[in-house]
Amino acid sequence: MPIVVNVDVMLAKRKMSASELAEKVGISLPNLSILKTNKAKAVRFSTLEALCRVLECQPGDLLEYRSDDE
Secondary structure (H helix, E strand, O other): OOEEEOHHHHHHHHOOOHHHHHHHHOOOHHHHHHHHOOOOOOOOHHHHHHHHHHHOOOHHHHEEEOOOOO
8 A cells, every 4th residue: 555654653652542542633443443554545634634733743744655666
């Protein structure tokens, strides 16, 4: 998959649990899990904004492009 979501990396850096993040962002834990496991087909800008606000990061810290060759 060319776009990788690095939520786990930011959770580790912020020493925050997934359930705490889900609560602060206002999404369900299953939906956060879909993001974390790169199974999401889309991400709303409002969700991305909330993730960045709570994790104090930039969108590029959460989203990464990887070519199929990698």
